Amino acid sequence: MAGEPTGRTAEVWLEVSGVHLEGVVWDDAAGLVRFVDIPRGKVFHADPATAEAGVVDLPAPVTAVHPTTDPATLLIADGDGMALVSGGAVTERLAAPLAGRPEIRMNDGNVDPAGRYLAGSMAYDVTPGAACLYRLNRDRSLDTVLTDVTIGNGLDWSPDGTLCYFVDTPTRRVDLFDYDVATGELSGRRVFADTSGVPGMPDGLTVDAGGGVWVAFWGGSRVVRYAPDGGLDQTVHLPVTQVTSCAFGGPDLDQLYITTSTETLSPEALRRQPAAGAIFRAEPGRRGLPANRFVI
Template sequence: MAEVWLEVGGVHLEGVTWDDVAGCVRFVDIPRGRVYAGADWVHLPAPITAVHLTTDPATLLVADGDGMALASGGSITARLAAPLANRPEIRMNDGNVDPAGRYLAGSMAYAFTTGAAELYRLDRDRSLHTVLTGVTCSNGIDWSPDGTLCYYVDTPTRKIDLFDYDVTTGAMTNRRTYADTSDLSGMPDGLTVDADGGVWVAFWGGGRVVRYWEGRPDLTIELPVTQVTSCAFGGPGLDELYISTSTEELSPAQLRDQPAAGAIFRAEPGHRGRPANRYVI
């Protein structure tokens, strides 16, 4: 069972990552445009849908309503890409940095429109490439420890997909199903891969994080809230699993029954993660 680690009264917390230089957990509260910076919030124009580290410890990479940008303090300091500019019906969603320092992040329509979203790749030279089309809700993405495999979630498919990944070029090929989660309650959301190659998946509406090994459930961490959004290993030994949650889509009765919804949880599952990759700037 995971326990509440940080009660922040979040609306929709997402994108947990461990900053090994600052020694703190970072995450976002999407509709409020808030980025948690270790002890306090940094406020940016909402929505801010993901936060990731860069090779400059003072600069963060964020995904937002328009695309991708660099941020420092409480300001956007550089717009890197804006594929969704002037498209108020859609926003960016989850993302991650690949082993070579590129950034992959996808989008979703506010109306959850089938096939309206895409997955993008932002290269180190700041060129933007569309990797996948026909996506509905682009969510968790991470790589195997050797970087040759990429795990990816388009939430309503209820599958974790697997690609062969070329770290040299960023090409994703040979898409196939790694795990079909349709026998579990909830839908797959954010994910992280541990140091051994186990795939940890947060389940939106499912109240749990599940570790998959060779495509099969291996370990389950239950939470006392249903809307579980992302997870990442952190702490000095990278052996603590931090889990973000949300209050969105909960009825007043559910909110009363789930007073810890919108908090960050922590578990010690007996596995270790890896240092977060940093976008090269």
Template sequence: MSNLVQADEVELVLDLHADIGEGPTWDAATGTLVFVDSTPGRIYRYDPSSGGLSSVRVGQAVGAAIPRRNGGLVAAVRDGIGLVDETSGALELIAPIEAGIADNRMNDAKCDSRGRLWAGTFSTSFTRNAGALYRINPDHSYARVVPGVFISNGIAWSPDEKFMYYNDSGSRGVDVFDYDIDEGVPANRRRLITFDRADGLPDGMTVDAEGHLWVAHFRGGAVRRYRPDGTLAGTVKLPVSQVASCTFGGADLRDLYITTATHTMNAEQLRREPLSGALFRCRPGVAGLPANPYAG
């Protein structure tokens, strides 16, 4: 195991003081990074070539926002899945997933190469196993695929899409499924990595071109790289503890963007970690995989 990047080698991109910076996705069509501040329901779009930053609020908590194949964004929000007007913030709900469960809301989301959206829920009162993982098809139909989830979080696939990786943060581990890309069906779930309390909670996740997993450790102060067999390959140290998610971006997909949070931190914690809630970037020496847009 080696430290791929030390905390003082990570670049501060945007000092946003986000409550929970989440769901970063590289939009190759526009050369921009899309990410969210979950609690206030704000979606950001950052252009690294110009330094420009735009944002829009959608009126409810948002776990992730993902580019659509034909333009625009789809978002995982409190009441389900919606299409977003980036000019006004208007939200068109297309899949009212668990909208009738007052304490539940959508969290992280990701698309497979066929343009299916995968998104999960959790209970904001942290009722154990009250959430689930859903598949939202391009025709906006949806199905509950993995029930009994505590805190649905990172989703990723191996480069050949034979395996699907999944973080239920409350279980303190990363699970792996066999994945049928033709049918969009995961099977044979098993534990790949189990974390100690000192590691923090597994949050957002991505996979690089070599098939290694990159896991954000919330309250663990790092993004860690894991081999496909679950062994630790390296660590990116951050100057903050609440590391929420990560993705590869840039023209060569070699920039690792990392979102962080200030959620529930008190004044003393914020004094010790003044860059909490910021967007960071580093170049750890490996390329990522292109993000898949939603086909609906």
């Protein structure tokens, strides 16, 4: 694209033959990169030093995974809502706003600075406005904080927690809210970045220690960093088109891990993109923030 900053290239880090990898997150207590393969219900963990991976199989779909304040327990989003996982199995259902609704599932989510969980949904047929953004509070109550969402996607907070970034993919925007960490309330929605000039559609995102917002572009073969003022700042290129999410990890939080997908790719496209469905890694010269943990 015209005016695009000089970028870097991500390299294949881990091959897991993923169908639709998503939700990558760094678990600093365990020293592991975690991510999911949504339609296969697989929750992966991998060592950044050795790239040795393990997997837990859960009822599909599983759309996101996050660490909790109990190192032995993970939080997932899935077809029904949110649940806790321990010992390779779902141990507690926390919320099920989508139970009995096979046409819709949860999608991306993230843990706020106070230990709540915010996660969006999406209809399988991408019905406009059919989805919501939910907030699972520390007392296990569930609030609907946004309606008229189509594909609730990337979500993260500024380093000081006072701003929340959110992607509803078909809008081709990253929106910005003022965030009240004490209450979990969102207000003052406005456009942070109009991504319509970037190839592809905005998907998952992560915020770095400098307040930059890194956005994965589905169909765009890239992850783009937006500076805190919303300006296009840096691009990481990938040799595959369907780029889904990104997160900083590793002991120094200086490695950018990127998930990819094979969904919607034709046989010919798959032949041209043999690394589709792998985890990529880049060293973009920035550091990330430690992942927040859901309080249990």
